[in-house]
Amino acid sequence: MTNRRMLILDDDPAVAQTIQWMAESLAFEAESVTCPSEFFERLDRMRPEIITIDLAMPELDGVEIMRLLAERKCSAQIVISSGMGTRVLDAAQRSALEHGLSIAGVISKPISRDALRVLVGRGSELDQPVWVEEESSNREEVEISKADLQEALDRNEFEMAYQPKVECKSDVPAGLEALVRWRHPARGIVMPDLFISIAEATGLIDALTVQIFDKSLAWFSQSFPKSDMKLSLNISARSLVDIHVADNLSDLCRRYSVAPECVVLELTETSAMVDPILSLDLMTRFRVKGFQLSIDDFGTGYSSMVQLVRLPFSEIKVDKSFVTQAQKSRESRTIIKSIIDLGHSLGLLVTAEGVEDQETMDYLKSLGCDLAQGYLIARPMWGEAAKIWVERRELLSGD
Numbered sequence: 537m538t539n540r541r542m543l544i545l546d547d548d549p550a551v552a553q554t555i556q557w558m559a560e561s562l563a564f565e566a567e568s569v570t571c572p573s574e575f576f577e578r579l580d581r582m583r584p585e586i587i588t589i590d591l592a593m594p595e596l597d598g599v600e601i602m603r604l605l606a607e608r609k610c611s612a613q614i615v616i617s618s619g620m621g622t623r624v625l626d627a628a629q630r631s632a633l634e635h636g637l638s639i640a641g642v643i644s645k646p647i648s649r650d651a652l653r654v655l656v657g658r659g660s661e662l663d664q665p666v667w668v669e670e671e672s673s674n675r676e677e678v679e680i681s682k683a684d685l686q687e688a689l690d691r692n693e694f695e696m697a698y699q700p701k702v703e704c705k706s707d708v709p710a711g712l713e714a715l716v717r718w719r720h721p722a723r724g725i726v727m728p729d730l731f732i733s734i735a736e737a738t739g740l741i742d743a744l745t746v747q748i749f750d751k752s753l754a755w756f757s758q759s760f761p762k763s764d765m766k767l768s769l770n771i772s773a774r775s776l777v778d779i780h781v782a783d784n785l786s787d788l789c790r791r792y793s794v795a796p797e798c799v800v801l802e803l804t805e806t807s808a809m810v811d812p813i814l815s816l817d818l819m820t821r822f823r824v825k826g827f828q829l830s831i832d833d834f835g836t837g838y839s840s841m842v843q844l845v846r847l848p849f850s851e852i853k854v855d856k857s858f859v860t861q862a863q864k865s866r867e868s869r870t871i872i873k874s875i876i877d878l879g880h881s882l883g884l885l886v887t888a889e890g891v892e893d894q895e896t897m898d899y900l901k902s903l904g905c906d907l908a909q910g911y912l913i914a915r916p917m918w919g920e921a922a923k924i925w926v927e928r929r930e931l932l933s934g935d
């Protein structure tokens with residue numbers, strides 16, 4: 537039996553050492569460091585399952601460290617420690633979650649061994665696994681290279697899953713979002729968070745997007761030849777530099793006899809703003825050709841209301857980080873309500889993603905939210921299962 541590993545970063549050597557002893561007494565294999573460079577060097581060597589970071593440090597503060605960890609796609613669970621007030625800790629936790637890091641919790645100083653134990657359990661393998669995975673994804677940090685992705689494209693290893701969206705007031709299916717997965721011959725299903733950014737960085741995203749659009753449209757036209765269902769496709773910021781993307785997508789729609797009005801392109805809030813002028817032109821071309829445009833992950837980026845009004849969106853998607861927290865956080869509920877009101881005042885459809893419980897669904901209904909998507913309704917499914925799900929749902933709702 538091997539013990540789980542914990543790496544501790546705190547600029548105060550006494551505190552760092554104390555946390556290390558506490559962790560060791562909880563059966564962790566623990567190491568502590570006091571400066572960021574040492575931290576990253578140790579991180580690569582040790583590959584800890586748990587990382588404890590002090591928020592306030594002179595050289596590079598905890599928030600910055602977490603950003604760097606996110607860039608490295610760090611999959612360790614993070615414990616944020618600080619002597620600052622709970623508002624600061626809350627904000628740091630939110631920032632870490634928004635960066636896609638896994639947070640075990642926040643802990644205020646002075647740290648007690650019991651508090652640490654509650655957050656991270658014991659260090660032995662007999663306890664809860666650190667990662668509770670959805671689907672069969674693989675979070676091991678195996679390097680993915682450009683050559684791997686090129687090979688996967690050549691071998692046609694990318695497959696689409698589809699997650700239904702329903703109308704809030706009636707629960708009737710309104711559309712599906714296409715989400716890519718990589719069926720790796722050795723590693724099983726690899727989730728998009730692990731390879732989309734690499735495809736973007738290595739210039740393969742356009743080739744991948746073409747495969748994704750082609751597969752999704754072929755499936756959609758075959759599964760829902762005559763219906764009002766919409767197909768949502770994610771489009772990367774990197775693909776928005778080519779003025780011809782709209783033409784290419786139009787050609788595909790024609791080939792599969794899918795009306796562009798049935799296709800919703802989802803752009804993340806930040807991606808829409810990279811080059812505001814070019815983005816405006818490209819997005820306008822999509823709309824002129826009949827496509828719907830959705831602003832994804834809304835609330836997490838930095839766009840101003842002016843930009844939202846300026847760009848020709850037809851839908852807002854409230855980011856799941858607010859929706860999944862709706863029951864726990866009053867602040868999240870306030871944000872959800874504000875986004876719905878804002879969307880409606882601009883004449884946009886509002887979708888809430890990440891709906892995981894009935895209470896949240898009821899809350900969204902009470903606010904007049906248009907569409908909902910999330911595990912409560914259905915998980916992403918392979919094509920055939922998604923088709924059957926929609927047909928059943930339509931039968932049940934007598935549509």
Ligand code: C2E
Pocket residue numbers: 699714715716727728729732748770771772802832833856860889890891892909910911912916
């Ligand atoms: P996204 O566009 O925000 O997609 C929603 C993500 O939330 C999906 O993760 C989905 O499986 C997950 N999700 C759905 N319902 C729930 C829920 O109730 N609770 C929680 N916690 N999560 C839920 P997935 O499939 O892992 O995709 C991650 C991201 O990868 C997507 O985020 C999108 O940005 C990107 N992506 C996925 N497919 C494509 C694609 O075809 N092209 C591009 N460019 N990006 C893609």
Ligand code: CA
Pocket residue numbers: 713770802832
């Ligand atoms: Ca999306």
Ligand code: CA
Pocket residue numbers: 832833853855856889
């Ligand atoms: Ca989203």
